[in-house]
Amino acid sequence: MVDEATKKSLTCIPVLKTKAGPRDKDLWVQRLKEEYQALIQYVQNNKGADNDWFRLESNKEGTRWFGKCWYIHNLLKYEFDIEFDIPVTYPATAPEIALPELDGKTAKMYRGGKICLTDHFKPLWARNVPKFGIAHAMALGLGPWLAVEIPDMIEKGVISYKEKT
Amino acid sequence: VDTSGVSLDDLMAQMKAM
Numbered sequence: 001m002v003d004e005a006t007k008k009s010l011t012c013i014p015v016l017k018t019k020a021g022p023r024d025k026d027l028w029v030q031r032l033k034e035e036y037q038a039l040i041q042y043v044q045n046n047k048g049a050d051n052d053w054f055r056l057e058s059n060k061e062g063t064r065w066f067g068k069c070w071y072i073h074n075l076l077k078y079e080f081d082i083e084f085d086i087p088v089t090y091p092a093t094a095p096e097i098a099l100p101e102l103d104g105k106t107a108k109m110y111r112g113g114k115i116c117l118t119d120h121f122k123p124l125w126a127r128n129v130p131k132f133g134i135a136h137a138m139a140l141g142l143g144p145w146l147a148v149e150i151p152d153m154i155e156k157g158v159i160s161y162k163e164k165t
Numbered sequence: 166v167d168t169s170g171v172s173l174d175d176l177m178a179q180m181k182a183m
Contacts, residue, residue, distance in 0.1 A: 014166040033168040036176035041166075043183050057181055 002120060002140065009139050013042045019130035021090045022063045031091075032062040035133045042135040053146075054138060056082065065095070065134065069142060071150045076161045078150060082142070084114075094125045095134065097142050105158045108149050115145045 002010070016034040020027035039056060046052045056067035066083045080099045087093040096114045103113035110116060121141055125132055132140075153159045168176075 016166055029173055030168070033171070033173050033176055034166045036173070036180055037166040037168050037171075040176065040180055040183070043180070047183075055180075055183065057177065 002124070003144070006139060006144055009042075009045065009143075010136060012045050013135045013139060014038045015128075015131035016091075016133045017130070019091060021088060021092075022061070022086050023088060028062070031130075031133075032058075035062070035135070038133050038135040039138075042139065053143070054082065056134065056138075062086065069099075069146065071146045073151055073154055078154075078159070078161060091130045091133065092126075094122070094132075094137055094141070097137065102153070102159070106149055106153055108145070115142060115149075117141050117145065 014037065016031070016038060018027055018031040018034055020031040022028055024031070043052065043055070046054075053071070054067060054069040056065055058065045063086050064083075065086070066081070069080050069082050071078045071080075080101055082097060082099060084095045084097045086095055096110075098113040099109075099115065100113040102109060103111070108116045124140065125137075128136070150159070
């Protein structure tokens with residue numbers, strides 16, 4: 001089940017309209033504009049809620065995305081790189097978000113650092129195509145994953161705080 | 166989302182500036 005905080009943040013992210021993938025030429029450009037618009041709104045929402053937890057940007061074609069996410073645990077801010085590609089069958093297929101630095105440090109990850117999502121994610125995504133986009137994948141996928149896995153990895157000593165110089 | 170009147174380049178720049 002999706003927790004209440006995630007549900008609330010999801011409802012505040014604008015939904016997308018255009019069903020287009022990276023090979024759909026002009027329609028893909030339209031989809032990309034919608035993706036960016038939704039992401040901008042989501043980041044603004046997060047800033048307003050004092051929970052600014054990620055940044056993302058893409059290559060010019062919008063097929064490769066990268067950025068950073070942050071998780072605060074015991075007053076320390078942990079930072080991780082994010083990367084993912086847009087699958088050819090997007091948006092029917094959700095992007096596989098990866099945190100490459102954590103590859104091999106948790107069982108909740110596929111090879112290459114791709115995060116394992118809960119059983120709820122795929123059917124929820126499928127029911128909401130094409131309305132859900134990258135912002136929704138972050139809210140439904142990476143956000144909850146960080147909340148569960150990062151504290152666990154910290155407690156186990158698998159990851160340690162890196163002070164910014 | 167309402168993307169009328171805004172270009173993709175503008176949106177990319179807006180996201181980068183956040």
